Amino acid sequence: MSDGARPAPGQRTPESAARGAVVIGGGLAGITAALALADAGVRVTLLEGRPRLGGLAFSFQRGELTVDNGQHVYLRCCTAYRWFLDRIEGAALAPLQDRLDVPVVDLAKPEGRRLGRLRRDPLPVPLHLGRSLAAYPHLSLAERASVGRAALALKGLDLADPTLDTQDFGSWLAAHGQSARAIEALWDLVGVATLNAVAGDSSLGLAAMVFKTGLLSDPGAADIGWAHVPLGELHDRLARKALDSAGVRTEVRSRVTSVSAMENGGWRVEVPGERIETDAVVLAVPQREAYELLPPGALDAPERLLEIGTAPILNVHVVYDRKVLARPFFAALGTPVQWVFDRTHASGLRSGQYLALSQSAAQDDIDLPVAELRARYVPELEKLLPGTRGAVIEDFFVTRERTATFAPTPGVGRLRPGARTKASGLYLAGAWTATGWPATMESAVRSGVSAADAALRALGRPRPSRLFAFEEAA
Numbered sequence: 133m134s135d136g137a138r139p140a141p142g143q144r145t146p147e148s149a150a151r152g153a154v155v156i157g158g159g160l161a162g163i164t165a166a167l168a169l170a171d172a173g174v175r176v177t178l179l180e181g182r183p184r185l186g187g188l189a190f191s192f193q194r195g196e197l198t199v200d201n202g203q204h205v206y207l208r209c210c211t212a213y214r215w216f217l218d219r220i221e222g223a224a225l226a227p228l229q230d231r232l233d234v235p236v237v238d239l240a241k242p243e244g245r246r247l248g249r250l251r252r253d254p255l256p257v258p259l260h261l262g263r264s265l266a267a268y269p270h271l272s273l274a275e276r277a278s279v280g281r282a283a284l285a286l287k288g289l290d291l292a293d294p295t296l297d298t299q300d301f302g303s304w305l306a307a308h309g310q311s312a313r314a315i316e317a318l319w320d321l322v323g324v325a326t327l328n329a330v331a332g333d334s335s336l337g338l339a340a341m342v343f344k345t346g347l348l349s350d351p352g353a354a355d356i357g358w359a360h361v362p363l364g365e366l367h368d369r370l371a372r373k374a375l376d377s378a379g380v381r382t383e384v385r386s387r388v389t390s391v392s393a394m395e396n397g398g399w400r401v402e403v404p405g406e407r408i409e410t411d412a413v414v415l416a417v418p419q420r421e422a423y424e425l426l427p428p429g430a431l432d433a434p435e436r437l438l439e440i441g442t443a444p445i446l447n448v449h450v451v452y453d454r455k456v457l458a459r460p461f462f463a464a465l466g467t468p469v470q471w472v473f474d475r476t477h478a479s480g481l482r483s484g485q486y487l488a489l490s491q492s493a494a495q496d497d498i499d500l501p502v503a504e505l506r507a508r509y510v511p512e513l514e515k516l517l518p519g520t521r522g523a524v525i526e527d528f529f530v531t532r533e534r535t536a537t538f539a540p541t542p543g544v545g546r547l548r549p550g551a552r553t554k555a556s557g558l559y560l561a562g563a564w565t566a567t568g569w570p571a572t573m574e575s576a577v578r579s580g581v582s583a584a585d586a587a588l589r590a591l592g593r594p595r596p597s598r599l600f601a602f603e604e605a606a
Contacts (some may be wrong), residue, residue, distance in 0.1 A: 147224065151411050153413065153587060154179065154415055155176060155561075156391070156414065156415050158384065158416075159188065160187060160367065161187075162492075164581060165416055165581075166378075168584030174412075176379070176381070179386045179401070181385065186371070188201070189204050190360035190368065191363050196482075197480060198480050199479060200364075202536070203358070203473050204363060205466060207357070208353055209345050212577040216573075220370040220374040225359060228355050228357035229355045231249075231355060232354045236463045236575065237462055239515055243518075244271070245552065248270045252352065256351060257281060257322045268577065271317055274483040275314045277312055278311070282387055286344060291344065294409055298542055302331035321465070322342070324342075325463075326342045327526070327570050328536065334540070334542075337545055342570060386403045390413070390425070391425050401577070412559065413558050414559045415560050415562075418562065419538065419562065420438065425585055429554060436549075437549070441544075442539055443493060443536060444494050445533050446530060446532055447489065448488070448491065449487075449489075449530065450487050451485070452484050452526065453484045453524040454484055454485065455476075456487070456523055457517055459475065468508060471489070472500050472516070473490065475488045489513075506528050540571070548566040550582070559583040561583035567582070575576075
C-alpha cells in the first residue's frame with residue numbers, strides 16, 4: 133500500500149491486520165511512537181504504569197488548583213514537539229511568542245535599574261540579537277563584545293565532531309574570553325534552563341547544539357512557547373483522545389514486568405493478569421527501567437544505561453492574595469531564583485496570583501524541607517517583586533523531580549543508545565536516547581519518531597509522510 137493511499141488513523145487494511153506493536157511507556161516518547169505506528173496501520177497497544185499519560189510533564193489537583201509538576205517551555209526550533217501539538221490538536225493551547233522577549237531582572241543592581249531584556253529584531257542571523265546584546269545592561273561593554281566573538285566561534289563548531297562531547301562547555305567559554313559574569317548573566321541563563329546543568333557540568337556538544345540551533349540558526353528559532361492550560365490537558369486528555377481516534381489500545385496502571393523474545397520472531401510482554409504477543413516492542417521508559425526490561429543481548433553494553441546520570445528540577449509554587457507580577461514570566465540574576473512564571477489562569481485560580489519558580493540543576497535544594505525552601509525563596513521574591521511585600525501568601529508548596537532529566541555531562545553522548553537494538557523487533561525511545569538534543573520535550577518526541585520509523589521499516593509498513601513533515605521544517 134503506498135503512502136498516498138495509507139489508511140486514516142484507526143482504519144485497518146488486510147495486510148496490516150496481523151502486524152502489531154506494543155509501546156511501553158506513556159510519556160511523550162511513547163505517545164509519539166504509538167501515534168506514528170497507528171497512523172501507518174499497525175495495531176498498537178500502549179502500556180503505562182502510572183494512572184495517567186504525560187510522563188514527567190503532567191498535572192495534578194491541589195484543592196481547586198490544577199498544578200503542573202514543573203514549568204515546561206519549548207522553542208520555535210522544536211519542530212518535533214510542534215508537530216506533536218498539531219497532531220493532538222493542542223497547538224492553540226501552547227502558543228509561541230510573536231518574537232523572543234525575555235525580561236531579565238538583576239537583583240544585585242539598585243531598584244529602577246534592575247531590568248534588562250533579551251529580544252530579537254526582524255533581521256537575519258546574527259544581527260537579530262545584535263541590538264539586544266549591545267544594550268544588555270547586565271554585562272559590561274567589553275563582556276558584550278566578547279560574547280559576540282564567542283557566539284561566532286560557537287557557530288563554527290561542527291556538531292558532528294565527537295570530540296565536542298568529551299569537553300565541558302564552561303572550559304570552552306573561558307578559553308574564548310568569557311568572564312564568570314558573562315557565563316552567569318547570559319550563557320547559564322539560557323543553558324541551565326535547557327540543559328539542566330551549569331556550563332562547567334555540560335557537554336560542549338550538547339551546549340553547542342542548544343545555542344547553535346536556538347540562537348544562531350534562524351531569527352525566530354528561540355521564540356518561546358508554553359502551555360496556557362494545564363499540561364495534563366495536552367499530554368493526557370488530548371493525547372489520549374488522539375490515541376483513541378488512531379485506534380490505539382491505551383492501558384494505564386499497567387506496569388510491564390517482563391519483555392521476552394518468542395521462537396517465532398515475535399515478542400511477549402507481560403503485565404499483571406495479561407500476556408501480550410506482538411511483532412514489535414518500543415521501550416519508551418527511563419533508562420534504568422529500560423535496563424531492567426531489556427532481554428540479554430539486546431545491547432552490547434547495557435550497563436552503560438546505568439552510567440547515564442540524572443539531574444533534578446525543583447519547582448516552588450506560591451499563591452498570593454493579589455496580583456504581584458504584571459508580565460507572564462521573567463528570569464533572575466543575583467538571586468537563587470532562576471525563572472518565575474505566572475500560572476494563575478492555567479491553574480484555574482479565580483483570585484490572587486499563582487507564581488511558579490522553576491529551579492533547574494537544583495542539587496543543593498532538591499531535598500530541603502518545605503519550611504527551609506519557604507524561608508529561602510519568599511524573601512527573594514520580596515526583593516524581586518515589590519508587590520509581594522504587602523501580599524498574603526495563601527499557599528506555598530513545592531514539587532520535586534529528583535531524576536527530571538539525564539545529566540548532560542561530558543561523555544554522555546557515548547552512553548546514549550540509538551532507537552535500534554541488536555534484538556530484531558525491539559526499539560528504544562526516550563529523551564535520553566541518541567537524539568542529539570538534551571533532555572527536553574523535543575528530544576522525547578524525536579526519539580518516539582525514530583523508534584517508530586525503525587519499527588515501520590522492519591514491519592514493512594510505509595512511512596506516514598505527515599509524521600516526518602517536521603523534518604522539512606527543521
